[in-house]
Amino acid sequence: MTGAEQLNSFLVDMFGRINKIEERSMAEGLGSAVSITEIHIIEQIGAREPARMGEVAKSIGVTLATLTVACDKLVAKGLVRRVRSETDRRVVNITLTARGRAAYEYHKAFHERMIASVLDSLSPEQTAVLAESLRKLQDFFQQEEAAMEEGQAHG
Numbered sequence: 001m002t003g004a005e006q007l008n009s010f011l012v013d014m015f016g017r018i019n020k021i022e023e024r025s026m027a028e029g030l031g032s033a034v035s036i037t038e039i040h041i042i043e044q045i046g047a048r049e050p051a052r053m054g055e056v057a058k059s060i061g062v063t064l065a066t067l068t069v070a071c072d073k074l075v076a077k078g079l080v081r082r083v084r085s086e087t088d089r090r091v092v093n094i095t096l097t098a099r100g101r102a103a104y105e106y107h108k109a110f111h112e113r114m115i116a117s118v119l120d121s122l123s124p125e126q127t128a129v130l131a132e133s134l135r136k137l138q139d140f141f142q143q144e145e146a147a148m149e150e151g152q153a154h155g
Contacts, residue, residue: 011137018114025110026103034077037062039107041070042079042096046104050083050093061145079103 001009019036026034034042037060044056057067071094074080079100085091096104119127 022107022110026107034079034103037070038074038079039103041067041074042100042104043107045080045094045096046101046108050095053092053094056094074100 022039023034023036026039040060041056044059045051048055053067053071054064057064060067062070071080071082075082078097080094081097083093083095085093118130122130
């Protein structure tokens with residue numbers, strides 16, 4: 001297997017495993033199933049609280065309508081609540097409930113363990129090379145995403 005084939009195999013496997021582990025660990029921690037999209041919504045709300053619906057939708061790359069449906073499910077699961085802005089009644093903010101905050105912290109701890117497991121075994125130089133390589137991969141994804149959005153705008 002060439003280096004490119006190994007890297008491709010690794011990335012496909014890694015993304016699938018991360019999603020599966022996140023969903024499974026969150027379900028165990030909460031006692032109910034949570035989709036990977038819901039996990040990422042919780043993550044974005046927790047990082048911004050209180051968060052505007054439009055900001056969260058943009059940050060995870062979904063439409064406001066899609067986020068509204070997902071938030072309906074998260075409200076029903078007792079993880080999120082909607083609150084009208086005191087200063088502008090047209091604005092709806094979303095915040096985490098105590099249960100949602102616990103889910104956010106649980107998910108954050110998973111990511112911290114994941115990163116520590118890699119960085120603990122790398123030298124500062126190796127860490128720098130890994131970070132630069134992943135930044136290049138991130139740049140590729142951003143370019144692909146922008147091209148897809150541009151294609152939708154013209155299509």
